[in-house]
Every structure is written in structure tokens, then in C-alpha cells.
Amino acid sequence: MYNDKVMETFRNPKNVGEIENADGVGTVGNASCGDIMQISLKIENDVIVDAKFKTFGCAAAIATSSTATEMIKGMTVEEALKVTNKQVIETLGGLPSQKIHCSVLAEEAIKKAIEDYHAKKNA
Amino acid sequence: MVKTPIYFDHAATTPVCEESAKAMLNYLTGTFGNPNSQHEFGRQAMKAVDEARDGIAKIINCKPSELYFTSGGTESDNWALRGVAHAFKNKGKHIIISPIEHAAMLATAKALEKEGFKVSFMKVDGEGFVDLEHLKSIVDKDTIFVGCMLANNEVGTIEPIKEIAQIAHSVGAVCFTDAVQAAGVLKIDVKDLGVDLMSMSSHKIYGPKGVGALYIRNGLRIESIITGGHQERTKRGGTTNVAGIVGFYEAFRIADRDLEKNAIYVSALRDRFIERALNEIPYIKLNGPKDGSKRLPANADFSFDYIEGESILFSLDLAGIAVSSGSACSSGSLEPSHVLLSLGLPEALAHGSIRFSFGKHNTLEEIDYAVDELKSAVSRLREMSPLFKLEEGEIKNV
Numbered sequence: 001m002y003n004d005k006v007m008e009t010f011r012n013p014k015n016v017g018e019i020e021n022a023d024g025v026g027t028v029g030n031a032s033c034g035d036i037m038q039i040s041l042k043i044e045n046d047v048i049v050d051a052k053f054k055t056f057g058c059a060a061a062i063a064t065s066s067t068a069t070e071m072i073k074g075m076t077v078e079e080a081l082k083v084t085n086k087q088v089i090e091t092l093g094g095l096p097s098q099k100i101h102c103s104v105l106a107e108e109a110i111k112k113a114i115e116d117y118h119a120k121k122n123a
Numbered sequence: 124m125v126k127t128p129i130y131f132d133h134a135a136t137t138p139v140c141e142e143s144a145k146a147m148l149n150y151l152t153g154t155f156g157n158p159n160s161q162h163e164f165g166r167q168a169m170k171a172v173d174e175a176r177d178g179i180a181k182i183i184n185c186k187p188s189e190l191y192f193t194s195g196g197t198e199s200d201n202w203a204l205r206g207v208a209h210a211f212k213n214k215g216k217h218i219i220i221s222p223i224e225h226a227a228m229l230a231t232a233k234a235l236e237k238e239g240f241k242v243s244f245m246k247v248d249g250e251g252f253v254d255l256e257h258l259k260s261i262v263d264k265d266t267i268f269v270g271c272m273l274a275n276n277e278v279g280t281i282e283p284i285k286e287i288a289q290i291a292h293s294v295g296a297v298c299f300t301d302a303v304q305a306a307g308v309l310k311i312d313v314k315d316l317g318v319d320l321m322s323m324s325s326h327k328i329y330g331p332k333g334v335g336a337l338y339i340r341n342g343l344r345i346e347s348i349i350t351g352g353h354q355e356r357t358k359r360g361g362t363t364n365v366a367g368i369v370g371f372y373e374a375f376r377i378a379d380r381d382l383e384k385n386a387i388y389v390s391a392l393r394d395r396f397i398e399r400a401l402n403e404i405p406y407i408k409l410n411g412p413k414d415g416s417k418r419l420p421a422n423a424d425f426s427f428d429y430i431e432g433e434s435i436l437f438s439l440d441l442a443g444i445a446v447s448s449g450s451a452c453s454s455g456s457l458e459p460s461h462v463l464l465s466l467g468l469p470e471a472l473a474h475g476s477i478r479f480s481f482g483k484h485n486t487l488e489e490i491d492y493a494v495d496e497l498k499s500a501v502s503r504l505r506e507m508s509p510l511f512k513l514e515e516g517e518i519k520n521v
């Protein structure tokens with residue numbers, strides 16, 4: 001059901017972990033399956049210099065976490081906010097239809113982490 | 124180094140054994156006739172089907188006339204439940220089944236509910252055993268059907284069917300058991316069990332897919348669900364699957380012949396796996412009976428805290444180990460296992476379960492390799508899990 005790229009990403013995910021003293025952390029739950037993802041960001045001058053994730057979820061959730069964090073590294077927060085789950089899926093070469101919802105986790109976790117960054121900055 | 128891939132999913136299906144494949148071959152090419160034909164070709168085919176019927180009947184201790192061949196467990200389940208409900212609808216409307224039945228039963232019960240039948244569920248305890256006192260309290264004069272698996276496919280619980288049958292009969296209800304996981308694995312005597320109907324399947328016991336049987340006690344009223352020709356004494360239409368039936372019988376015969384030997388061998392593999400897994404992997408729970416004698420010899424089912432079943436399944440798959448996940452994430456639906464929820468597991472744990480089902484060709488080396496791989500997969504996934512560390516500190520509600 002998963003393509004080779006998804007399986008390979010699941011086998012060797014990048015950016016697993018948690019950034020100490022992160023500038024923004026976002027944790028979201030998936031309403032449809034109960035799975036959970038956390039993304040932490042290191043941000044300098046509004047540019048994401050590092051991103052890490054922790055995921056409680058299926059293989060698709062882990063693969064999309066890895067891909068999404070790879071994608072946003074080097075982006076400005078503005079650019080990162082525009083990353084959609086569709087782009088993540090495209091980068092992975094597609095997901096089975098019943099696994100599309102898993103990719104939403106990454107998009108939402110990034111948004112939440114950036115929100116957290118803004119909140120911290122304005123505090 | 125062990126050879127991969129390793130197959131630990133025998134509760135899903137098994138390879139066809141040599142004897143069965145060989146027996147079938149002749150009925151695919153040589154003796155290909157339709158048993159319904161009058162001529163020699165037909166008579167030869169009919170002879171083979173009769174032999175299979177006689178042989179299987181003997182194994183489960185019923186009369187050949189009480190055995191009906193079907194396309195497998197799902198059809199047999201459908202037929203038993205729907206066929207009895209429709210035949211007895213003027214007597215009563217109450218159907219009682221266990222909550223841990225196969226989807227074939229649950230879905231059929233749901234469909235019958237729409238037709239006006241009332242469906243109640245037995246209670247099961249934390250290991251999956253039916254609560255007989257509760258069952259006694261819910262059977263009533265309106266009850267026409269009481270059905271429960273002989274052994275559960277997911278957690279391996281062997282149910283007290285004899286007692287369940289007695290309770291069903293005390294109110295004049297029909298008793299059914301789904302023996303798809305049990306037939307050919309546990310010694311079964313339908314007369315001793317006292318059930319009126321029993322489902323069986325071929326491909327769980329090293330026979331071909333697409334064939335099974337339903338035992339129907341002589342004299343029991345039941346409606347057909349597949350109407351058509353005169354096959355199976357006019358009760359089940361459709362051209363007889365001669366080769367499949369021959370292969371089913373051959374597989375069943377071998378399984379019955381080697382039943383004790385296989386049970387001893389496979390349960391030793393199971394016990395080794397369970398012991399090592401429980402000792403070496405933290406935050407793990409064995410689902411189903413702790414007492415090995417009350418559990419299917421080939422079954423080991425675990426839940427893992429902080430991680431999800433599908434990701435364990437694919438981690439093992441990458442290591443060359445084929446297992447199945449109770450968490451439906453992998454099967455396409457998003458619901459956690461209905462069996463584990465019925466056993467009282469919280470949803471997160473019900474999502475994180477993996478079933479290992481062993482077979483006669485597996486070896487101790489494979490068991491040890493698999494435990495090692497499981498160990499590293501679980502710890503790798505836990506490192507990735509946001510719940511693992513959160514638990515140690517504080518759990519954030521997300």
C-alpha cells in the first residue's frame with residue numbers, strides 16, 4: 001500500500017527528536033485516529049534553522065513528519081505557513097487515500113509551532 | 124542468520140500443504156467433471172466430494188448429511204445467522220452474539236437489526252472469556268440465536284462453548300459457533316459441544332482459500348441464503364468447488380492427524396515468544412488469556428504503550444517479519460480493534476496492538492530473531508513518540 005519512498009522515509013526518518021529551548025513548539029492530535037505529533041522549531045530572524053519532530057502514529061504520519069520538517073528547514077516562517085499537506089504528499093510520491101488524513105498532522109503541527117513562536121516573541 | 128521473510132500471520136492465512144495441493148491438482152485437470160452431471164465425469168467428481176464430506180464429518184463427529192460446503196468462513200457465518208434468523212422469525216426476534224465475533228457476524232447482525240431483529244451482546248472479561256452468568260441473565264423466550272466463536276482470531280481466547288450451548292438450549296434457542304480458528308487446531312466433537320451450527324474454513328489449516336463448511340445439525344430449520352441449483356442437497360446453490368473441497372479435506376485430515384504434535388510444537392514457540400517479549404520489552408501487555416491452555420496454541424497478541432500498531436507492523440515488515448495489527452489503521456478503517464475495546468483496553472492501547480500467529484514451519488531461531496527485532500523496533504518508535512517523554516514528565520492534553 002505504501003510506495004517505496006514512503007517506506008524508505010519511514011525506515012530512516014530525518015529530524016527525529018526535540019529541540020532544546022525551542023523557539024516554537026506545536027503539538028497536535030489527529031481527531032480521526034487519536035494519533036499525536038509534536039514539532040519543535042529553532043528560528044533565527046524569522047528563518048527556520050532547525051526543525052525536529054516526535055510522532056505517535058502510523059508509518060504515514062512518521063514519513064510525513066520527516067518530509068515536512070525537511071521541507072521547512074531554511075524557510076522563513078511566512079513560507080513555512082504556506083506548506084500544505086498536499087505538497088508533503090507530493091514530495092513523498094503519494095499516499096494511499098485512507099492515509100491522507102495522517103499528513104494533515106504535520107501541516108497543523110508546523111502552524112501551531114509557528115503560532116507558539118509568535119506568542120513567545122510577543123510575550 | 125535466519126532466513127527472511129518470516130511468516131507469523133497464520134491466523135490470517137496459511138500456505139497450502141503439499142498433500143493438499145497434490146490432491147487438488149487431479150481435480151483441476153484430470154477429474155474435472157461437475158458432480159451434478161450424470162455421466163462418468165460427474166460421478167467421479169461426486170465421489171471425491173462425498174469422500175471429503177465423509178472424512179470431515181468423521182473428524183468433527185457429525186453425519187455427512189450434516190455437513191455443507193461453502194465458500195469459507197464468512198459465507199458460513201452469514202448463512203448460520205441469517206438463515207436461522209429468517210427461519211425462526213415467527214418464534215422470536217432476539218439474537219445474542221459475543222462482542223468479539225468476526226466481522227462476518229457483526230455485520231450480518233447489524234443488517235438483521237435493520238430487518239427488525241433485536242441484537243444483544245454477551246459480556247466478555249479482560250481475557251476475552253464470555254461471562255456465562257451474564258449470558259444466563261439476558262437469554263429469554265424471545266431468543267432464537269446464540270452465537271460465539273470457539274476461539275477468537277485476535278487474542279486467541281478459547282470460549283466455553285459447551286456451557287454457552289446449554290444456556291442457549293435452556294430457552295430453546297439455536298446455538299452457533301464459529302470454529303474458523305479452531306477447526307483443525309483444537310480437537311472438536313460437535314455432538315459433545317452440543318452446538319447446532321458450526322463454521323469452518325480451509326485456508327487457516329494449510330488448505331486452499333475460498334472453501335469452508337457449515338455444520339448444520341440434522342433437523343434444524345434454516346433458510347438458504349444462496350439459492351440456485353440442487354447442490355448441497357438444494358440448500359446451497361452454486362457449482363461445487365470440487366478441487367477446493369478435496370484440498371480442504373486433505374488439509375483437514377493432515378491437520379487432525381498431526382493435531383497434538385502441532386499443538387505442542389507451536390505452543391512451545393508461542394510460549395518462548397511471550398516469555399521473552401514480556402521479560403525484555405517494557406510497557407507491553409499480553410492480550411488474551413495468560414493460561415496457555417485456554418489460548419490458541421499459535422496466538423500471541425500484545426499491546427504497546429506510547430506507540431501505534433501500524434508503525435510496529437511496518438517496522439517488522441522492513442525487518443522481514445510478517446505480522447498483523449489489530450489496530451485498524453493498517454486495514455484502512457480508523458477504529459481501534461473492537462475486540463480489544465471489548466476486553467476493556469483503553470483506546471490508545473487498542474491502537475497499538477500486534478498479533479503474532481505461528482505455524483508448524485516456524486522455528487525457534489525465527490522466534491528469537493523476531494523478539495530481537497521487535498525490541499529494537501519498539502524502542503526506536505518510542506524514541507520518536509511524543510508520549511514517551513511526556514509521560515515521564517507531565518502528560519499534555521492534546
Ligand code: FES
Nearest residue numbers: 033035058061102
Ligand atoms: S492513522 Fe493516525 S496518523 Fe495515520
